[in-house]
Amino acid sequence: MSYSQNGFFDRYGGKYVAEVLSNTLAELKKAFTEALHDDSFLRELETIQRDYIGRETPLLFAETATKLLGGAQIYIKLEGLANTGAHKINNAIGQCLLAKRMGKKRIIAETGAGQHGVATAAACAKLGLDCTVYMGEIDVRRQQPNVATMELYGAKVRAVTSGSRTLKDAVNEAMRDWAANADTTHYVLGSALGPEPFPDMVREFQSVIGREVERQAKERGLDVAALVACVGGGSNAIGFFAPFIDRSEPRLIGVEAGGKGDGIGQNAVRMTGSVSREGIMHGYKSQFLLDEDGQALSTYSISAGLDYCGIGPQLAALGKRGRIEFTSARDKEALEAVRFFAQKEGVLFAMESAHAGAEAIKLAPTLPKDKAIIINMSGRGDKDLFITSPVFRKKEWLTFLHAETDRLEGGTEIHEAASMKGEEPAQNL
Numbered sequence: 001m002s003y004s005q006n007g008f009f010d011r012y013g014g015k016y017v018a019e020v021l022s023n024t025l026a027e028l029k030k031a032f033t034e035a036l037h038d039d040s041f042l043r044e045l046e047t048i049q050r051d052y053i054g055r056e057t058p059l060l061f062a063e064t065a066t067k068l069l070g071g072a073q074i075y076i077k078l079e080g081l082a083n084t085g086a087h088k089i090n091n092a093i094g095q096c097l098l099a100k101r102m103g104k105k106r107i108i109a110e111t112g113a114g115q116h117g118v119a120t121a122a123a124c125a126k127l128g129l130d131c132t133v134y135m136g137e138i139d140v141r142r143q144q145p146n147v148a149t150m151e152l153y154g155a156k157v158r159a160v161t162s163g164s165r166t167l168k169d170a171v172n173e174a175m176r177d178w179a180a181n182a183d184t185t186h187y188v189l190g191s192a193l194g195p196e197p198f199p200d201m202v203r204e205f206q207s208v209i210g211r212e213v214e215r216q217a218k219e220r221g222l223d224v225a226a227l228v229a230c231v232g233g234g235s236n237a238i239g240f241f242a243p244f245i246d247r248s249e250p251r252l253i254g255v256e257a258g259g260k261g262d263g264i265g266q267n268a269v270r271m272t273g274s275v276s277r278e279g280i281m282h283g284y285k286s287q288f289l290l291d292e293d294g295q296a297l298s299t300y301s302i303s304a305g306l307d308y309c310g311i312g313p314q315l316a317a318l319g320k321r322g323r324i325e326f327t328s329a330r331d332k333e334a335l336e337a338v339r340f341f342a343q344k345e346g347v348l349f350a351m352e353s354a355h356a357g358a359e360a361i362k363l364a365p366t367l368p369k370d371k372a373i374i375i376n377m378s379g380r381g382d383k384d385l386f387i388t389s390p391v392f393r394k395k396e397w398l399t400f401l402h403a404e405t406d407r408l409e410g411g412t413e414i415h416e417a418a419s420m421k422g423e424e425p426a427q428n429l
């Protein structure tokens, strides 16, 4: 099941949208399919992946971690070394190149925590496209560092004030914009979900991860027992797993956010939890965390990228078939994994990716030493200092924040910042 059949992966997927968008999606599918068979498009994509994203990303042998855990060899795919710090840029660059090819000069995107917004803003800056990012008002307030980064890249961030003022409302608002402006505008959806052809398209642009891993593992003669990835919407996982889906090996393991516990609103477990149900939302059918009236339940994770209430349809189908095993890691386990890999390997995992790291820590000791496990480190953890610092060193962090507030309210810096804002950038640099 490496590709959808008319947009479906077994019972999941599809294209549940209004008439206006249906035509736009059909046009997109046609353009995408043609681009995938056009050598000049593929060469352009490869060049920008190499020179701008920084591919290929390394496959690191985690030697100390392997020794300490005493089982299978642990390898880490360092996707966090991609420009902008995570795998999301692979999809953003691919879709923006496609938009250019289709003659669309305006890009819109949704973002929750802001990671996809940052990747799309960067891709648009690189490719000379106009960029608008829809983001729930509450998320705008919570995620100022990413809002600031998007604006630095030149994107416009629109705060969405409808509904719960978070990610799902941002998706709805982006869909509305797209329906009204499809002639000029492409909607860069951020994960391997949404209506056909997005799940296929996002997987194809992310599958560069899996293709590199396959080659890197072969070059080193690894006997790979398992691939482990965290699962939010599912784009890093499906791209990592893509070349291996139609084989019986290695084991493919998806790790969801176990959050604080099993209660409703305490996690984002869609494949292994008891309250998950089949539903249709955001234009596709999949497993969602919904109440009896079909409304999204609240979700929670310490990681900003793993708390979406749905999951990509292909992952859901492969989970039901048993090809992908699903498990979850709690906040605490993810935090421990961050510390473990930082101190033993000098590698700082993003909180999302640390869920996969936590599973590998449990799995490695149960497997023989001649086998390998590969973790996809979907992103690096620099972005999470505001999350990890309050946990690991709360007192010092509070002191720092108070001091920063005092300093900024003190006067001189505000003055300088205000005068810089009015200045034109120097032309002769």
Ligand SMILES: *Cc1c(COP(=O)(O)O)cnc(C)c1O
Pocket: 086, 087, 088, 115, 116, 190, 191, 192, 230, 231, 232, 233, 234, 235, 236, 237, 305, 306, 350, 352, 353, 378, 379, 380
């Ligand atoms: C957004 C994000 C995720 C979750 O998204 P997927 O589509 O499931 O990959 C995982 N890791 C990082 C670093 C992210 O930014």
